[in-house]
Amino acid sequence: MKMTRIRVQSSAGAYYVVAGADAISRAAQEIAALGKFSSMHVVSSPKVWRAVGKIVQRGLRFSNRNGVHFFSDAESAKHLGSVEKIARSLCRSGADRKSLVVAVGGGVVGDVAGFAAASYLRGVALVHIPTTLVAQVDSSIGGKTGVNLPEGKNLVGAFYAPRLVITDPDLLRTLPDREFRGGFAEVMKHAVIADSPMFALLEKDMGRILRRDRDVLGSLIPRNVQIKAHVVSHDERESGLREILNFGHTFAHALESVTQYRRYQHGEAVAWGMIAAAFLGHELRITPAEDVSRIVSIVRKLGPLPAWPGVSPPILVKAMRSDKKARAGVLRFVLSPRIGQARTYEKVPVDVVERVLQFTPRLFAAASARPGASK
16 A cells, blocks of 8 residues: 655645554664754553554654653543643653654644643644544644643634645554544535545445545545645635635534533534534525435444433523624534535524524434435
């Protein structure tokens, strides 16, 4: 299987995503090409390191045990305290301005380690080695780093581009099934907003995908990386085009916030969010009924989602107003006029949003209960 090098443009300069089976074996070579570093520091979680630590160490040719810094990668640990913990650990290990931080893990590790790298000594070099599907196709690309506050998700952070991303689908072999399926929501999102042929492919090949067919993933992951790279290269700071990557996320972030980041994996919340966004688009006469049906159907194929929270629509709307995409408290939603396209819509009536929040779990349950719904 061939290696793909995908260029991402950023204000700090271009960097590459090196994607392909066995890409991790090239890690030391790819990092050496970036220049000399005084020391290397891996940031990961104990869970991730148990699963892939040996193969990553071999790829990095790295044996310094004191250079591995751990923190919990639970969404509930994605806070400023974890950034401080990493920064202090780096300091105790003698990391200086010429050091390199290598983030090994999923989206939480990438976000927290990335923010720590952006902040420590006002910025040290960063490389991502994503180990979850959502990180490989989405969160490791584009330079977003940050942590949550009790008031909302990703409210404190920085745009900080990595020097390199190494994406190896073989690192997904040990990924728990729930995490793989949840992460696939971001692949679906890319198809909805930018690639209708890929959406049709997902509808056709979902069985092979969920079995983690190596050939399918080997082509699908670079395709998604290219979509994300194209968008962020044209809009690094989320001032226009990049907002389409937030399809389903206004709903998702509210669901995560009101459940204290303990009920959903991020992809599961995004899956619910895409369903709600599809229904909202239909209520506003933006998304055709046939496309709503296709979006709901493909999300159903991921398997059961954690239950919709038992909170009132006004509470969810309040959480949405804290979302970073809101402007002066005005809700903004990314919606799809047709599969393969998306854009941001403003001035959406709150009563319509609350109505969608009220009936989304009921309509999804009804769709799942239809004869043949589990096929």
